[in-house]
Amino acid sequence: MSMGEDPAEEWRDVSGWAGTCHARCKVIRCQGVEESRILLREDGPWLPRGGGCSYGDAAILDQGRLLQLKPPSGDPILSAAATPTDLQSPSVSVSAAVTLRQLLPLLARQGLTLPVVPGVLDATVGGMLAADVHGKNHLSRGSIRDVTVALQLLLPSGEVIDCDRDREPEIFRGTIGGMGLTGVILEARLAVIPLLADRVEVQVLATKNLQESLAQLDRLAASEEHVAAWIDPTARGSEFGRGIVVGGTVVATDRVVRSNRSSWDLPRGHRFPAGFSWALSPIGIRCHNAVRHALARIGRRQRSWELERLLFPLERWRDWKKIYQPDGFHQHQSLIPEDRCSGTIRELLELSNRARCPSTLVVIKKMRKGAGGLSFGAEGMTLSMDFKATAGVKEILHHCDSRVADVGGRVYLAKDSTLTPELLRRMYPQVDQFLSLRNRIDPDRKLNSDLSRRLEI
Numbered sequence: 001m002s003m004g005e006d007p008a009e010e011w012r013d014v015s016g017w018a019g020t021c022h023a024r025c026k027v028i029r030c031q032g033v034e035e036s037r038i039l040l041r042e043d044g045p046w047l048p049r050g051g052g053c054s055y056g057d058a059a060i061l062d063q064g065r066l067l068q069l070k071p072p073s074g075d076p077i078l079s080a081a082a083t084p085t086d087l088q089s090p091s092v093s094v095s096a097a098v099t100l101r102q103l104l105p106l107l108a109r110q111g112l113t114l115p116v117v118p119g120v121l122d123a124t125v126g127g128m129l130a131a132d133v134h135g136k137n138h139l140s141r142g143s144i145r146d147v148t149v150a151l152q153l154l155l156p157s158g159e160v161i162d163c164d165r166d167r168e169p170e171i172f173r174g175t176i177g178g179m180g181l182t183g184v185i186l187e188a189r190l191a192v193i194p195l196l197a198d199r200v201e202v203q204v205l206a207t208k209n210l211q212e213s214l215a216q217l218d219r220l221a222a223s224e225e226h227v228a229a230w231i232d233p234t235a236r237g238s239e240f241g242r243g244i245v246v247g248g249t250v251v252a253t254d255r256v257v258r259s260n261r262s263s264w265d266l267p268r269g270h271r272f273p274a275g276f277s278w279a280l281s282p283i284g285i286r287c288h289n290a291v292r293h294a295l296a297r298i299g300r301r302q303r304s305w306e307l308e309r310l311l312f313p314l315e316r317w318r319d320w321k322k323i324y325q326p327d328g329f330h331q332h333q334s335l336i337p338e339d340r341c342s343g344t345i346r347e348l349l350e351l352s353n354r355a356r357c358p359s360t361l362v363v364i365k366k367m368r369k370g371a372g373g374l375s376f377g378a379e380g381m382t383l384s385m386d387f388k389a390t391a392g393v394k395e396i397l398h399h400c401d402s403r404v405a406d407v408g409g410r411v412y413l414a415k416d417s418t419l420t421p422e423l424l425r426r427m428y429p430q431v432d433q434f435l436s437l438r439n440r441i442d443p444d445r446k447l448n449s450d451l452s453r454r455l456e457i
């Protein structure tokens with residue numbers, strides 16, 4: 001038995017968040033630099049794992065050990081050293097094990113927040129950095145890379161290094177978006193911004209077809225910070241691609257300023273009603289989408305929402321993914337370059353309609369130029385489509401993967417489970433640079449994941 005190993009912890013089935021990728025792994029929880037370093041000296045293969053919110057096989061490793069950091073013991077999670085020091089550009093140092101659900105309320109107590117957050121609260125700082133996550137404000141703020149000042153990293157060799165844009169810049173660059181394959185991120189220094197309000201004025205625009213959805217997305221993105229379009233995947237004919245575009249910007253109001261509150265009460269979400277799996281039948285999906293669109297059409301355009309409703313809409317339901325049990329689901333999230341958006345998004349939506357069970361959720365967001373490497377962000381629009389895992393869905397996902405590669409786009413690795421090594425190389429031309437970094441710092445491939453094995457990275 002190795003250090004940090006819970007005797008009760010046996011090899012067990014661990015799955016990706018969407019429940020479609022499974023592996024036999026041993027999860028080993030450990031605390032602090034020393035414990036992690038000693039562990040990593042032992043036989044691998046190893047993979048760092050955070051909150052396990054990546055959909056596919058990025059955070060699992062068959063016949064391998066998953067190293068899961070425990071947050072520092074005791075409260076507060078932010079140590080004294082984490083208090084913002086430089087008032088010009090404040091930043092905080094946080095353990096990579098901390099989840100957004102833990103971190104955001106602590107920052108809120110100081111009147112602060114993170115400029116970039118993904119739509120899930122159980123993601124850890126380590127996992128967010130490894131996937132170089134984005135929010136609904138990529139256009140204005142970029143990805144988490146853009147707000148990361150420095151990292152402390154445990155290399156596969158057991159050495160602990162501090163890296164940033166000047167110190168070990170290649171490792172810093174490759175680790176953000178490096179899907180856990182360059183080492184274990186132990187700590188990160190992240191830029192923070194003032195948390196201005198706990199409510200936000202949002203615009204909710206019901207659109208008639210795809211052309212109008214994309215046009216309104218463009219229009220709102222020019223004036224609001226957090227913007228996303230939900231598309232009704234079941235609408236046909238002249239209403240194909242209709243949806244609801246939502247955008248809002250957090251501005252200080254004199255009504256409630258969050259910094260005056262003791263914390264940010266993040267939602268635990270309502271329990272999803274049992275027996276709702278009928279809602280995933282083609283007719284159920286059609287009804288749900290029709291009602292949702294109709295409500296947006298007749299509702300007010302200008303609304304006041306709690307900030308969390310805009311940033312984390314899926315957190316309103318605690319266990320919504322249970323609806324996909326027992327086989328789970330897939331999400332295909334792709335980035336389509338700016339000049340190919342309209343035609344390709346139409347084509348991918350049409351492809352998805354060929355699934356025996358149509359896509360259950362479709363979301364489009366805008367992105368700006370990204371950093372390259374294995375990072376997902378690039379100029380264009382990102383299209384996410386959820387599918388219940390049914391016979392034939394993988395074939396459709398493969399078609400989508402190829403079409404995305406053909407137009408010069410890419411698939412998000414944190415959601416992927418179907419890409420091939422050949423397509424990865426077309427989508428991420430800088431993969432060879434990443435491999436040379438891996439060869440330099442992990443020649444024996446102590447770190448691996450099912451994703452890295454599948455994609456040969």
Ligand SMILES: Cc1cc2nc3c(=O)[nH]c(=O)nc-3n(C[C@H](O)[C@H](O)[C@H](O)COP(=O)(O)OP(=O)(O)OC[C@H]3O[C@@H](n4cnc5c(N)ncnc54)[C@H](O)[C@@H]3O)c2cc1C
Pocket residue numbers: 017047048049050051052053054055058059069096097117118119120122123124125126127128130131132133134135136178179180181183184185186314414415449
């Ligand atoms: C409902 C939902 C909504 C989401 N919305 C968004 C979104 O809006 N934008 C977006 O970008 N993503 C989104 N995601 C994806 C999610 O943000 C990423 O998968 C993120 O990586 C999850 O973090 P985690 O801690 O759960 O990491 P895990 O899933 O556990 O791991 C992800 C990767 O990070 C690596 N890793 C984890 N911890 C460390 C560490 N300490 N050091 C080094 N590597 C590490 C793992 O090896 C793995 O490769 C969403 C996911 C869900 C479930």
